[in-house]
Amino acid sequence: MAECSEVLIVGAGIIGCATAYYLAKRGISVTVLEGEMIGHGGSSRNAGGVRQSARDIRELPLAMYSVKHLWPALSEELGVDVEYHQVGNIRLGLTNDHMEILKKLVENCKKDGLDVRLVSGEEAREICPYMSEEVIGASWCPSDGNANALLSTLGYYRRARELGARFITGEEVVRLETCRGAARRAVTKRGNLYEAEHILVAAGYESRDISATLGIDIPLIRKYDECLVTEAQPDYFPQTLGTADADFYGHQTKHGSFVFGGDCGFEYFHNRRQEHTAVTANSASCMARNILKYFPVLSDIRVVRQWGGWLDKCMDGVPVLGAVREIPGLHLAAGFSGHGFGIAPAVALCLAQEIAGEETAVDLSELRYDRFKSVK
Amino acid sequence: MSIYLDRSRSIGEFVPEPDDGLIICRCEEITKGEIRQAVHEGMWTMTEVKRFLRAGMGLCQGQTCGRIVKGIIAKELGLEAAELPGNVDRAPARPIELTILGNEGEQ
Numbered sequence: 001m002a003e004c005s006e007v008l009i010v011g012a013g014i015i016g017c018a019t020a021y022y023l024a025k026r027g028i029s030v031t032v033l034e035g036e037m038i039g040h041g042g043s044s045r046n047a048g049g050v051r052q053s054a055r056d057i058r059e060l061p062l063a064m065y066s067v068k069h070l071w072p073a074l075s076e077e078l079g080v081d082v083e084y085h086q087v088g089n090i091r092l093g094l095t096n097d098h099m100e101i102l103k104k105l106v107e108n109c110k111k112d113g114l115d116v117r118l119v120s121g122e123e124a125r126e127i128c129p130y131m132s133e134e135v136i137g138a139s140w141c142p143s144d145g146n147a148n149a150l151l152s153t154l155g156y157y158r159r160a161r162e163l164g165a166r167f168i169t170g171e172e173v174v175r176l177e178t179c180r181g182a183a184r185r186a187v188t189k190r191g192n193l194y195e196a197e198h199i200l201v202a203a204g205y206e207s208r209d210i211s212a213t214l215g216i217d218i219p220l221i222r223k224y225d226e227c228l229v230t231e232a233q234p235d236y237f238p239q240t241l242g243t244a245d246a247d248f249y250g251h252q253t254k255h256g257s258f259v260f261g262g263d264c265g266f267e268y269f270h271n272r273r274q275e276h277t278a279v280t281a282n283s284a285s286c287m288a289r290n291i292l293k294y295f296p297v298l299s300d301i302r303v304v305r306q307w308g309g310w311l312d313k314c315m316d317g318v319p320v321l322g323a324v325r326e327i328p329g330l331h332l333a334a335g336f337s338g339h340g341f342g343i344a345p346a347v348a349l350c351l352a353q354e355i356a357g358e359e360t361a362v363d364l365s366e367l368r369y370d371r372f373k374s375v376k
Numbered sequence: 377m378s379i380y381l382d383r384s385r386s387i388g389e390f391v392p393e394p395d396d397g398l399i400i401c402r403c404e405e406i407t408k409g410e411i412r413q414a415v416h417e418g419m420w421t422m423t424e425v426k427r428f429l430r431a432g433m434g435l436c437q438g439q440t441c442g443r444i445v446k447g448i449i450a451k452e453l454g455l456e457a458a459e460l461p462g463n464v465d466r467a468p469a470r471p472i473e474l475t476i477l478g479n480e481g482e483q
Contacts, residue, residue, distance in 0.1 A: 154428050168382050169379075285478055304468075305467075
């Protein structure tokens, strides 16, 4: 016999946990099914950037809403210190080509009223005195920042569970089914059945295969990204770092360790048959070289761990969110493309509002499943 | 490896124990009581406890305390330690300077 709740969420990442929280807060019964454990995927593997700058304008309102209304009070709301720090994001350039990239990114986000500007190399070194003289300029967004991705995800889970949301881990959904044309049931690998009036698929790259069982095909592919973390250090600088070249990003955490991520070129060609979260031989070394190009002062700091994870890269670089018109009761939150963490609070709030029949805090119409068209 | 865990299953109230002040993770100075309390707050796997408390996240990466942490979580859940998945071991085996890590193939 099937277990029933009003809402069923597939995936206990930060989106699944946070949506469960905002639903449970509204008194709506919710069950979250997760194949592995809480926060198994990208939610616990990203570097914790809370960024509005350099966003696609379609998702910028979600980032700005999160920063203005949700991140500042989140620790208090969840009863867990999520280590949110509004310390600014500085995106660095070494060449004139880099500065052209930064100029475009700045102009794009300014249109929506975000305070982001270009600064010279000297101004950048005034903000963050530790960077190399080779940095010739940067973009600077003072209202950006960072948070602890592990504690944010687990904090949402912990509070949702306290409010009565049901979480079952090690329960992998293999198929969704409809009843009279509406999404209604999930079947798991263990053969269990779960029923609900609304089903939200928020399962990272696996969202594609799961939604495909209802004929919904999200144009996303998986990409393997890696990060590293150093031993704890005295305070150097609080800002979140990025580069125009996108060769590394990260920040120094409250604990004192530096968390950095970055690309080495193999990301789309990772061996899928390998143990699914194994690290590669190339990535950490490549990141180390790139970090030291901008911050030679960090050269003797020791790395204690590296890790990797799959992210869900969407065809047009922004997520697919909200109700799917073709199938009543089906909701999607997938394809975050590597920048879902910072917008997760607003995304989850909007998903919960839509499911509850309320007006959403941010308009999701440009991010829905029906937006995709041929581009050539 | 994953294990079926219904997080709504009752594991009883948190009952303080006389040795709750014992430091289990020496690198991050996490006590037995903090680990037991985290289980009661819903952290039911080693990885979740690690991410929530930092137990096993310090310089030795859990090489010292891993088995003990696992035993404490399993006991709190009424499971055998062998039933719980372990933490994932990662490179590097010992802490390594960024400059050496970035120097692959050069020297």
